[in-house]
Amino acid sequence: xxxxxxxxxxxxxxxxxxxxxxxxAWEADCIVRGFGCPSxxxxxxxxxxxxxxxxxxxxxxxxxxxxHNIDINDIYFDGTEKIIHHNSGNVNIxxxxxxxxxxxxxxxxGIIDGNLICNRCMENYTMCDACSETISSDDAYCVDxxxxxxxxxxxxxxxxxxxxxxxxxxxxxxxDDFYWCSSCLKEKTEKCSxxxxxxxxxxxxxxxxxxxxxxxxxxxxxxxxI
Numbered sequence: 280x281x282x283x284x285x286x287x288x289x290x291x292x293x294x295x296x297x298x299x300x301x302x303x304a305w306e307a308d309c310i311v312r313g314f315g316c317p318s319x320x321x322x323x324x325x326x327x328x329x330x331x332x333x334x335x336x337x338x339x340x341x342x343x344x345x346x347h348n349i350d351i352n353d354i355y356f357d358g359t360e361k362i363i364h365h366n367s368g369n370v371n372i373x374x375x376x377x378x379x380x381x382x383x384x385x386x387x388x389g390i391i392d393g394n395l396i397c398n399r400c401m402e403n404y405t406m407c408d409a410c411s412e413t414i415s416s417d418d419a420y421c422v423d424x425x426x427x428x429x430x431x432x433x434x435x436x437x438x439x440x441x442x443x444x445x446x447x448x449x450x451x452x453x454x455d456d457f458y459w460c461s462s463c464l465k466e467k468t469e470k471c472s473x474x475x476x477x478x479x480x481x482x483x484x485x486x487x488x489x490x491x492x493x494x495x496x497x498x499x500x501x502x503x504x505i
């Protein structure tokens with residue numbers, strides 16, 4: 280593999296080695312840019328040789344803007360890009376998908392709508408138990424200790440207009456232009472013994488032989504059968 284030379288002290292450096300960890304990323308960057316190398320510490324250009332900061336910006340949380348930095352010595356130069364060596368694959372620190380993968384594995388951050396969310400802010404989110412979509416806890420609908428997004432909640436549940444309780448849609452029915460759960464319907468209504476129509480218990484009319492009727496007409500039919 281061909282060598283490159285430090286423009287300050289002419290020290291030869293293996294190009295492959297520069298790209299594969301012989302030096303740190305900032306050192307390789309300085310060699311390529313002509314700011315010196317570890318051998319000469321940059322000579323008269325030494326002030327441009329080593330970064331002032333010990334860490335470099337990597338990403339920030341979309342919700343709280345908490346910044347995540349990385350040790351400058353953990354960043355390498357692969358010949359074209361600055362990278363982090365990681366067991367899940369090298370991380371190009373200018374590639375959003377690489378950073379998201381790294382932060383999810385290494386720092387337990389989450390991704391909401393394509394945005395990075397720190398693990399602290401992730402506590403403000405929950406998962407819909409129906410569709411597994413991640414949603415804000417403030418926007419979640421909770422039913423029997425389970426959380427649902429608005430779409431799944433509307434599809435699966437309704438509210439009884441008598442007891443004001445949330446119940447599964449298959450437990451709701453319409454009576455007297457209101458939505459009733461099965462428990463309230465059973466408690467407040469009964470079927471007419473003659474025509475099977477539902478009627479409020481308070482409006483039931485007793486037939487000649489004790490039949491429970493919805494109207495005088497049905498009660499008269501009871502009398503006709505005697």
